Amino acid sequence: MENSSVSADKWHYLTDKLPLDKEIDRLIDFLTEHFAFLTKAISKYLETVIEISTQGLMSLPPWLVITIFAILAWRLAGRHVGIFTILGLGLLWNLRLWEPTMETLILVVVATIIAIIIGIPFGVWSALSPMAYRIIMPILDFMQTMPAFVYLIPAIPFFGLGAVSAMFATVIFAVPPAIRLTCLGIKQVPKELIEAADAFGSTRWQKLFKLQLPLAIPTIMAGINQTIMLALSMVVIAAMIGAGGLGSEVWKAIQRLEPGKGFEAGIAIVILAMILDRITQKIGKQNSPER
Amino acid sequence: MEKIRAVNVTKIFTSHPQRALTLLEQGLSKDEIFSQTGQAVGLVKVSFDVGEGEILVVMGLSGSGKSTLIRCINRLIEPTQGQIFIDGNDITSLDHRALLELRRRKFGMVFQHFALFPQRNIINNVEYGLEIQQMDKLFRRDKARQALKLVGLEGWEAAMPNQLSGGMQQRVGLARALAVDPDILLMDEAFSALDPLIRGDMQNELMSLQARMKKTILFITHDLDEALKIGNRVVLMKDGQVVQIGTPEEILTTPANDYVKRFVENVDKSKILTARSILTEINLFAYLEDQPRDILHKMQTNKVASLFVVKRDNTLLGIVLAEVTRQAVERGDKTIANITESQVPTVITTTPLIQLIRVLAKWPWPIPVVDKENKLQGMIVNQRVLKALTKGGE
Numbered sequence A: 001m002e003n004s005s006v007s008a009d010k011w012h013y014l015t016d017k018l019p020l021d022k023e024i025d026r027l028i029d030f031l032t033e034h035f036a037f038l039t040k041a042i043s044k045y046l047e048t049v050i051e052i053s054t055q056g057l058m059s060l061p062p063w064l065v066i067t068i069f070a071i072l073a074w075r076l077a078g079r080h081v082g083i084f085t086i087l088g089l090g091l092l093w094n095l096r097l098w099e100p101t102m103e104t105l106i107l108v109v110v111a112t113i114i115a116i117i118i119g120i121p122f123g124v125w126s127a128l129s130p131m132a133y134r135i136i137m138p139i140l141d142f143m144q145t146m147p148a149f150v151y152l153i154p155a156i157p158f159f160g161l162g163a164v165s166a167m168f169a170t171v172i173f174a175v176p177p178a179i180r181l182t183c184l185g186i187k188q189v190p191k192e193l194i195e196a197a198d199a200f201g202s203t204r205w206q207k208l209f210k211l212q213l214p215l216a217i218p219t220i221m222a223g224i225n226q227t228i229m230l231a232l233s234m235v236v237i238a239a240m241i242g243a244g245g246l247g248s249e250v251w252k253a254i255q256r257l258e259p260g261k262g263f264e265a266g267i268a269i270v271i272l273a274m275i276l277d278r279i280t281q282k283i284g285k286q287n288s289p290e291r
Numbered sequence B: 001m002e003k004i005r006a007v008n009v010t011k012i013f014t015s016h017p018q019r020a021l022t023l024l025e026q027g028l029s030k031d032e033i034f035s036q037t038g039q040a041v042g043l044v045k046v047s048f049d050v051g052e053g054e055i056l057v058v059m060g061l062s063g064s065g066k067s068t069l070i071r072c073i074n075r076l077i078e079p080t081q082g083q084i085f086i087d088g089n090d091i092t093s094l095d096h097r098a099l100l101e102l103r104r105r106k107f108g109m110v111f112q113h114f115a116l117f118p119q120r121n122i123i124n125n126v127e128y129g130l131e132i133q134q135m136d137k138l139f140r141r142d143k144a145r146q147a148l149k150l151v152g153l154e155g156w157e158a159a160m161p162n163q164l165s166g167g168m169q170q171r172v173g174l175a176r177a178l179a180v181d182p183d184i185l186l187m188d189e190a191f192s193a194l195d196p197l198i199r200g201d202m203q204n205e206l207m208s209l210q211a212r213m214k215k216t217i218l219f220i221t222h223d224l225d226e227a228l229k230i231g232n233r234v235v236l237m238k239d240g241q242v243v244q245i246g247t248p249e250e251i252l253t254t255p256a257n258d259y260v261k262r263f264v265e266n267v268d269k270s271k272i273l274t275a276r277s278i279l280t281e282i283n284l285f286a287y288l289e290d291q292p293r294d295i296l297h298k299m300q301t302n303k304v305a306s307l308f309v310v311k312r313d314n315t316l317l318g319i320v321l322a323e324v325t326r327q328a329v330e331r332g333d334k335t336i337a338n339i340t341e342s343q344v345p346t347v348i349t350t351t352p353l354i355q356l357i358r359v360l361a362k363w364p365w366p367i368p369v370v371d372k373e374n375k376l377q378g379m380i381v382n383q384r385v386l387k388a389l390t391k392g393g394e
Ligand SMILES: Nc1ncnc2c1ncn2[C@@H]1O[C@H](COP(=O)(O)OP(=O)(O)OP(=O)(O)O)[C@@H](O)[C@H]1O
Pocket: B013, B040, B041, B042, B060, B061, B062, B063, B064, B065, B066, B067, B068, B069, B222
């Protein structure tokens, strides 16, 4: 050990370095070796999904896509957000950033959907079982404090360079708020209401689907909102491993020292973030009982 | 058979109650046990039963274990020891499935803070109990509408709970409980969060609903006036123990101990006490065939100013007054037929004190208490009424 890493601390001769790095590498090697068939399959499948939806979105003329999004935003979140969507997406189109924007959008949406599919059940589970809570919460703390870049490294051996690896890292990075806020939303349901549901003879599932989840929706939506924002920020970082999209525009600008181009891509990300943020926030508010 | 029967129900809030139970056996108090073990004692050997169609009110101060008790009855809280029988079946041993089934079939529950589901509109709230029993949609709509009508909230089906006033919300709570057509209503301080006027209305309404529906009701309150007003019988609790069980009148007239006595001191007794509890027995009568001279003699030797006139079978005919009798004697009358005043106000044994007072205000003589056949049972004299109102009953 000591030969391999030069130590400045003279007391280091007293102890051998713990081989934490080697062990983790071994673990990852082991996982890649034995679960390659699984990761390969997931990889294939996801790649197809991403490709098809990107192509689908690309094949439509931008004005049509902008109109569809504007109508969606208007319907879901009101007139102002609708207008903002037209102007924002129009600007991106004008800046010749249409294609990377759509790529990024797809990555974010797919990653968010996966994060929700994973996050809500885990959130429910940790809210209902104190045992699960004690196990899951420290893991979430760990996942959230670990620098996001670190997830990129093991993603590559599992899924290879490209969008799927980026997706994997993004989901891990973005799933904690979905779990946490689902858990919080369910725990927040007043005890008296749970008692009322029990007093009428509700089963556990009836309580969950008729009372706890409906009442937790505003909180869960706040979690999903955060998940989307985290996914968006991670997608930019994930450009380092070839995720494409607006992130790679930023990277290109960094490498070529073109601050103007960098800002253009940055603004595009901000606009996308704002549209997604407003829409999800509004959905959350609409579902709160104290409307 | 009793609808509900609780036998020695004890609740310690912990998963390891052994030590607390032992200390309880040794006769330690709730506070002592808490300071020694850190475990909260909720109930100590509570036993009572509730007859079919009866309103039993459980009354006690905050922390006396009322909510714990009512939740033990449908096992929202598991009793640590003791049994609970519903229709004669011990429910403490039921498994989860059977317990759900029991709650669905037998119980309706109303909560202090209403506990309406905020995301559901009124009709969907009322339907809840039927919905989880997977009743047919049309059927449960219909039932829910009937229940809403019963509590006087037709036309509010589509409103959301937070659009309703407290009193209306609790009507919805009541309708929700009634919609499943339960045998037993559990009401935990159902009216405590309402302001006094609305509260009085709701009490009256509950009583008139009860007169029609004949449910078995376990009603919790911390308000003795409320307990005495609506309860057929009242259970008084203190520190998780039953202090006294009895009819409102029994509690007022024969308090079990000083604690109860202190409680009942400030109650408005005029509405709860009835003629029965303060009537004076009569052992002097005037019979129709008596001569005025004999009656006057009877009055003078016993120092009374009036006598009730009865037939031999005790049927009330009227009253004779000393003054008038003396005049009759002087006139030389041979019967009392002419001097018997038959226009006497009468009351029955269940007439509340407050009505007696009204009669007393207009009638200076004792008031006869009669039964349904107009047979004389006793009389009410001024003095006893005043005494009853100022002291703890007798
Ligand atoms: N879940 C619990 N864990 C521990 N102690 C409890 C619990 N629930 C109740 N207690 C204790 O049991 C006792 C009785 O409480 P309970 O709620 O039954 O009283 P209450 O008569 O309903 O009072 P209130 O009028 O305030 O509602 C109290 O001392 C309380 O601190």
